[in-house]
Amino acid sequence: MDRDGLAEFLRVRREALQPSDVGLPAGLRRRTPGLRREEVASLATMSTDYYTRLEQARGPRPSRPVLTGLARALRLSDDERAHLFRLAGEQPAPPPGPPADVRSGVLRMLARLDVPGLVLDAKYDVLAWNPLAAALVTDFSAIPPRERNLLRLRFLTDRQLELFGEQATREFAREAAADLRAATSTYPDDPELARLVTDLRAGSKEFAAIWARHEVGRQQSLCQTIFHPQVGRIDVICEVLVVPERDQRVVLYTAEPGSPSDQAIRLLDVIGTQELTTRP
Numbered sequence: 078m079d080r081d082g083l084a085e086f087l088r089v090r091r092e093a094l095q096p097s098d099v100g101l102p103a104g105l106r107r108r109t110p111g112l113r114r115e116e117v118a119s120l121a122t123m124s125t126d127y128y129t130r131l132e133q134a135r136g137p138r139p140s141r142p143v144l145t146g147l148a149r150a151l152r153l154s155d156d157e158r159a160h161l162f163r164l165a166g167e168q169p170a171p172p173p174g175p176p177a178d179v180r181s182g183v184l185r186m187l188a189r190l191d192v193p194g195l196v197l198d199a200k201y202d203v204l205a206w207n208p209l210a211a212a213l214v215t216d217f218s219a220i221p222p223r224e225r226n227l228l229r230l231r232f233l234t235d236r237q238l239e240l241f242g243e244q245a246t247r248e249f250a251r252e253a254a255a256d257l258r259a260a261t262s263t264y265p266d267d268p269e270l271a272r273l274v275t276d277l278r279a280g281s282k283e284f285a286a287i288w289a290r291h292e293v294g295r296q297q298s299l300c301q302t303i304f305h306p307q308v309g310r311i312d313v314i315c316e317v318l319v320v321p322e323r324d325q326r327v328v329l330y331t332a333e334p335g336s337p338s339d340q341a342i343r344l345l346d347v348i349g350t351q352e353l354t355t356r357p
Contacts, residue, residue, distance in 0.1 A: 120150035
């Protein structure tokens with residue numbers, strides 16, 4: 078345990094937070110920057126005396142639950158959380174689940190794109206999308222949040238089979254299942270991820286057979302030909318941009334400029350989702 082390093086890290090992170098960052102009123106008598114020690118202690122559900130001793134490098138070695146509480150109270154990122162654990166002489170605990178919040182800059186980029194784009198987390202939940210992606214793939218706003226998942230659409234509905242064809246969806250199924258198994262290693266305590274796997278195994282014999290192979294890997298190729306019911310065949314070039322600190326991917330569907338596929342995407346921009354039927 079690095080007592081001095083831990084003490085300094087706690088102090089610096091506490092002083093970097095403003096009361097508004099954690100939902101507290103600013104008050105009128107703040108003589109030092111950041112949060113007060115008693116505020117951090119309360120947020121971390123520990124005594125002020127115990128927290129003070131940690132920050133003064135004279136406290137006992139904190140337990141993993143204490144470190145988890147401190148990470149939560151100080152609003153630490155995954156990297157900062159791992160650093161906190163190591164300073165205390167502990168191996169970082171696995172993150173509870175893939176982050177569901179999308180950076181504001183990514184959302185602004187998505188809104189300004191003139192190509193279909195969506196944001197996926199590690200379990201293939203669709204976290205954000207632009208209108209063109211809704212017109213191309215499905216109107217995600219019409220689907221309950223729990224069902225906004227590309228694997229549920231692939232294995233528990235016919236939507237992706239109709240759009241991408243049998244061969245492409247078969248390749249996607251195998252690669253995505255291997256990707257999902259990798260996610261279960263990264264987030265072993267995520268109940269939503271465990272529920273997704275359970276639902277897919279129970280609802281799809283195809284997925285259950287693929288899952289039984291125990292293949293592990295990161296899905297790389299999302300590029301496919303799309304057979305759209307309104308505009309016909311679209312040959313897309315798929316770009317995947319990784320947001321590593323969120324374990325998210327921005328998936329962009331583009332076409333060769335001036336090609337029939339590009340013109341089809343431009344037509345989709347006009348049609349939107351007004352004539353599309355979403356299947357839950």
